[in-house]
Each structure stands twice: as structure tokens, then as C-alpha cells.
Amino acid sequence: MKRVLIANRGEIALRIVRACRRRGVQSIAVYSDADENSPHVWAADEAVRIGPAAASRSYLDGGTILEVAKAMRCDALHPGYGFLSERAAFAADCVAAGIAFVGPPARVIELMGDKAEARRTALKHGVPIVPGSEDAFLDAAAAAVVAKSVGFPILLKARAGGGGRGMRVAKEPDAFVAAFAQATAEAEAAFGDGAVYLERFIGRIRHVEVQVFGDTHGRVTHLLERDCSVQRRHQKLIEEGPSPVLDEPTRQAICTAAAKLASAIGYVGAGTVEFIYDTESGAFYFIEMNTRIQVEHPVTEMLTDTDLVAEQLGVAAGEPLSFPDRPFEASGHSIELRINAEDPARNFMPSPGRLTCWRPPAMPGVRIDSHAYRGYEIPPFYDSLIGKLIVHGEDRAACISRAKEALDCFEVAGVATTIPFLQRVLAAPAFVSAKVDTRWVETEFADA
Secondary structure, X not given: OOEEEEOOOHHHHHXXXXXXHHHOOEEEEEEEHHHOOXXXXXXXXXXXXXXXXXXXXXXXXHHHHHHHHHHOOOOEEEOOOOOOOOOHHHHHHHHHOOOEEOOOOHHHHHHHHOHHHHHHHHXXXXXXXXXXXXXXXXXXXXXXXXHHHXXXXXXXXXXXXXXXXXXXXXXXXXXXXXXXXXXXXXXXXXXXXXXXXXXEOOOOEEEXXXXXXXXXXXXXXXXXXXXXXXXXXOXXXXXXXXXXXXXXXXXXXXXXXXXXXXXXXXXXXXEXXXXXXXXXXXXXXXEEEEOOOOOOHHHHHHHHOOOHHHHHHHHHOOOOOOOOOOXXXXXXXXXXXXXXXXXXXXXXXXXXXXXXXXXXXXXXXXXXXXXXOOOOEEOOOOOOEEEEEEXXXXXXXXXXXXXXXHHHHOEEEOOOOOHHHHHHHHHOHHHHOOOOOOOHHHHHOOOO
């Protein structure tokens, strides 16, 4: 592997550039008109404009991106997260063009991208799943029949995609048809696939995900878990590891189940097996698998002293995993806080504009992953993430203390950010005592 095209933007594109440098390979960036002044363009060895600001005409234009990769003589393509990262057809097109796709095989992306099929696969291999439908539905009447057999309340989830889009809860049969219409319409608009499947809705849950990694030589392993329970409307705000609520037998069981599933499907590269954890019963259930690197991968890197993105490149080049042939043990505790250009005082409305000040904290145990800088113009066309603050400490209490100090020292001006809200979350007694669930933000903070 000598030349890697980075089919993404923002902080993850810059992160991939750094991994390429670490491995001594050349990086080729692509950018839209809105991103011509983004640092990943300057940092890469070469950069190519791919289109106007709209993602549909730039970062989602797989045909153009693949043509650029071929024209620039790239032998690999890293999709990052979002955009084309979980498009099975695009992964297949890369391979057909003789370009290594830095991710799992297209068949695995397709298998895990269909959430109903992913559930069946998990069940087949002995991984517990939430009671629900075997198939996804486009017809409300047919879905309503199955919903009655599963039992209410019912969670409706889009077959394709994620991020909370195409997701609704029907607490009773009378509310099902309206919830179904809303979920299918949103899923169709977001993913081009309106089908939804059904799950029993469990009230107080935590969101726990396991980082898995496989190579082309048949080895699959896990790198422990992350807890992503602090969410707002299904969008993650804070991630941490290890999970503060799992006992050791449950931790081993959930990580083993994730690695077992990944091995059974022939997984290659970085992936995340996601579970919900019922805080009342102590049971965990598979919900989906993300076949890409996650936004929150730095938490795992801090806990395990690894470079997951560099490891992705090595695996794509045909190398065996470089990880020791023994279970990982977490080193201390790590927390990631997402810094978004959003205004918490205005219902988290996006806040694009020019950064007149950007001075992240510089202190031991603190890492900043960001593409922002003073004078940077945050475009309104993409997601609002402008940086990630990742902290590490000897234990969770020390980690929270360090995160508070880092946020207090974080100087940002010109746009509204989520920093003030994150400060409120870190100070909340329920967060400090790890007594939150995935709906806690919306119930605890009425303005969220």
C-alpha cells in the first residue's frame, strides 16, 4: 500500500492523514467547495476537488470519488465514518477497480446493514437479541399484527442506516399506525429505504458497544467496550470506557459475544457490535453492528494504547493484526465529549459561522481530535461536529475531574457550541454516580 484516498472530510479525514503518515504511505484528500480551507486538504500529500458543497454532489458521489482514486493511482481508499463508509455497492466497486477498500467485505456490510438480517444472524450464532420481528415491514397493517405478538410498548427502527433516524416508539396499539407512518417516512427520506422492523421497547437501558477487529488471516478479536448512554434524541454526546455499570462476568460475556459474531461472519477491519443493557435485569441484547470506524474510537485507543486507524490500513494491506494474542485490559478510564457547533439554548440549533477564537486545552491526559482553527468558517452543509475532547485518567473519578478542568479551559468564540451543556452534564449527580440511561438527558434537562 503506497497511496490512500481519503473519502471523507473534517476531523476524521485529518485523523486518517496522520495514520497514513505513521505508516509511511501517501494520503490523497478530496474536498468540496465548502471545504477548500479545511486542514485535511493542506495536511494530505495531495488534494482533489470533487464538487460543490452539497454532500450529494461531492462526498456522496461514489462514482466521482472512485474516478479520482483511479486517476491519482491510489491502491486503497479509506471511507472514514458516515458518507460512503457503509455502502456495500461502493465497497464492491472499489475492489472491482483494483482499489482496496479499508473496511470489511461488501457482503458483510450488506449483511449487517440490513438490521433484520443482522438480528437473524446474531440469533443464529447464539448472541441474544431483543424480542421483535424477524422481518422488516413496509405495510402498516402487516406490521401491526406482528406488533401485537411482540407486545407493547414497541420500538420501530429503520432497516437501513442509524443515528436515530427512522426510529419511533409506540406505547400502545392505538398509536402504532401513526408511529409507523412517521418512522417509514423518515427512513425513506434518510436512507432511501422505508422498511422498519420491530423490537420490544425496554425502558431503562444503557448503550454498550464492543470494538472488534479482524484481519484477512482469520483472526478476530475485541478491544473491550465503550458506554455511549449519554445521548440526546439517539445522538451520542459523551462516550466512555470501560462501562461503569458492567461487572466483570457481564463484561467478559458481552465482549465474547461480540467477537463470536464478528468471527462467524468473517469480519475484516474495524467494527463495532452494539448492545443495549437492561439496568434492571442485567441482561444485554444485540441491536446492530457498525461496519466502520466509530466517532468514539479514541476512547478505545486511550484505554488500550493502540492506533485503530493505522491498524485499519495494515489490515487492508493484508497484514495480520499487530495486537498481542491475549485479551486486552483497560488502562485506567477514558471519556470522549463531542464538541458540536450547536446552540443548546436554542434547542441545539446548528451554529455555523466563523470561529473568532479556538484555543483547546493543552494538559496531560487530554487529547483533541479536531479540524477547527481560529478563523475557520464552519460550513452549514454537513454535521456540526467540530472537535472531540478525549481525556484519560487512572479511574473514572479522576477522568471526570480532568474533563471538567479541560472544558473550563476550552476557549471558543464566534459560534455557539455544546461546551456549556457538556459542563452541566458532567456536574450532574446522576452522571457522576453512573445512574443514567439513554433517555436521561431528555428527562433530566427539560431544555434538551
